[in-house]
Amino acid sequence: xxxxxxxxxxxxxxxxxxxxxxxxxxxxxxxxxxxxxxxxxxxxxxxxxxxxxxxxxxxxxxxxxxxxxxxxxxxxxxx
Amino acid sequence: xxxxxxxxxxxxxxxxxxxxxxxxxxxxxxxxxxxxxxxxxxxxxxxxxxxxxxxxxxxxxxxxxxxxxxxxxxxxxxxxxxxxxxxxxxxxxxxxxxxxxxxxxxxxxxxxxxxxxxxxxxxxxxxxxxxxxxxxxxxxxxxxxxxxxxxxxxxxxxxxxxxxxxxxxxxxxxxxxxxxxxxxxxxxxxxxxxxxxxxxxxxxxxxxxxxxxxxxxxxxxxxxxxxxxxxxxxxxxxxxxxxxxxxxxxxxxxxxxxxxxxxxxxxxxxxxxxxxxxxxxxxxxxxxxxxxxxxxxxxxxxxxxxxxxxxxxxxxxxxxxxxxxxxxx
Numbered sequence: 001x002x003x004x005x006x007x008x009x010x011x012x013x014x015x016x017x018x019x020x021x022x023x024x025x026x027x028x029x030x031x032x033x034x035x036x037x038x039x040x041x042x043x044x045x046x047x048x049x050x051x052x053x054x055x056x057x058x059x060x061x062x063x064x065x066x067x068x069x070x071x072x073x074x075x076x077x078x079x
Numbered sequence: 080x081x082x083x084x085x086x087x088x089x090x091x092x093x094x095x096x097x098x099x100x101x102x103x104x105x106x107x108x109x110x111x112x113x114x115x116x117x118x119x120x121x122x123x124x125x126x127x128x129x130x131x132x133x134x135x136x137x138x139x140x141x142x143x144x145x146x147x148x149x150x151x152x153x154x155x156x157x158x159x160x161x162x163x164x165x166x167x168x169x170x171x172x173x174x175x176x177x178x179x180x181x182x183x184x185x186x187x188x189x190x191x192x193x194x195x196x197x198x199x200x201x202x203x204x205x206x207x208x209x210x211x212x213x214x215x216x217x218x219x220x221x222x223x224x225x226x227x228x229x230x231x232x233x234x235x236x237x238x239x240x241x242x243x244x245x246x247x248x249x250x251x252x253x254x255x256x257x258x259x260x261x262x263x264x265x266x267x268x269x270x271x272x273x274x275x276x277x278x279x280x281x282x283x284x285x286x287x288x289x290x291x292x293x294x295x296x297x298x299x300x301x302x303x304x305x306x307x308x309x310x311x312x313x314x315x316x317x318x319x320x321x322x323x324x325x326x327x328x329x330x331x332x333x334x335x336x337x338x339x340x341x342x343x344x345x346x347x348x349x350x351x352x353x354x355x356x357x358x359x360x361x362x363x364x365x366x367x368x369x370x371x372x373x374x375x376x377x378x379x380x381x382x383x384x385x386x387x388x389x390x391x392x393x394x395x396x397x398x399x400x401x402x403x404x405x406x407x408x
Binding site: 056059066076077 | 119346
């Protein structure tokens with residue numbers, strides 16, 4: 001039972017550590033959105049085009065966080 | 080002027096329904112305390128004998144995500160039939176389901192046209208198909224009963240079972256049974272986007288047909304993107320760099336598959352786990368806010384999947400030379 005407890009402890013700590021990678025994605029999404037909102041404020045006519053590109057940029061930045069999330073989920077529920 | 084029928088918004092009725100459901104939810108949560116369900120990454124098998132066996136790949140079981148995929152297909156076909164009926168009515172302004180689908184497709188077509196230009200007609204069907212299908216698949220997790228109604232199966236970390244009526248039973252929280260095994264629910268329907276097989280299949284289709292569209296547009300010239308020997312001998316140093324960049328393009332195509340499949344899978348699986356956890360922590364009312372969040376996440380992920388496919392296809396279809404022409408024009 002000691003070994004089982006240690007295994008669970010390791011799983012939980014590992015999943016928590018894996019999610020550290022979400023820091024970068026959070027900052028990245030913030031930067032993308034701030035840039036896009038500023039651009040929309042300066043040039044409201046182009047906001048449709050900017051919005052499309054903003055969502056694409058957010059999707060790319062978010063993908064990194066999603067990798068972390070998948071790794072954390074794998075650690076928690078598979079191993 | 081078209082005559083518009085105005086249905087009065089029935090404030091006096093609807094708010095009492097909301098209140099009634101909150102109170103009902105409260106008493107239901109008191110009677111049967113919610114349990115955090117057993118979370119499993121691979122799809123659960125509904126049949127214990129394989130449906131059929133393929134020689135190399137292995138055995139195929141009826142999984143609950145497969146049931147969800149068939150339901151998604153059915154819903155998409157029903158939507159298509161409803162739109163067909165609405166469109167053949169002959170009115171200039173569509174209404175109901177046909178109008179909603181028209182608005183969605185028009186928005187998608189406009190995005191495609193600004194990005195892909197004259198190839199919009201070729202690329203638009205991919206964007207629309209993927210978006211519509213993933214959208215229906217994602218929104219299925221908002222339906223009550225998905226992920227929660229199913230067969231009881233014996234498990235090591237299960238819960239006790241309480242008969243409700245007839246053959247219907249529910250699992251209840253009991254710590255005494257916990258050590259020696261109990262039952263977990265194997266749901267009939269689980270959202271298909273929470274199965275990695277579905278998302279990888281969609282990603283493979285998307286990346287494969289990106290190559291096909293690139294080859295159709297540029298012919299054999301398309302492969303010089305990957306195996307770039309044009310400048311290898313004429314400009315020694317930059318030629319080598321161009322060649323290495325070409326090799327990196329191959330890796331980038333492969334990483335697209337990974338990124339596509341993990342993005343959709345991670346978002347929707349994490350969303351459903353979030354709904355489980357919130358539902359078991361705060362059973363009354365709190366889940367509504369998270370259902371709204373999941374509504375938006377499902378919509379955005381569906382559009383992002385389609386939009387990235389469209390962008391990659393548009394990039395593949397325009398070669399380097401053509402790109403400069405368009406830039407000058």
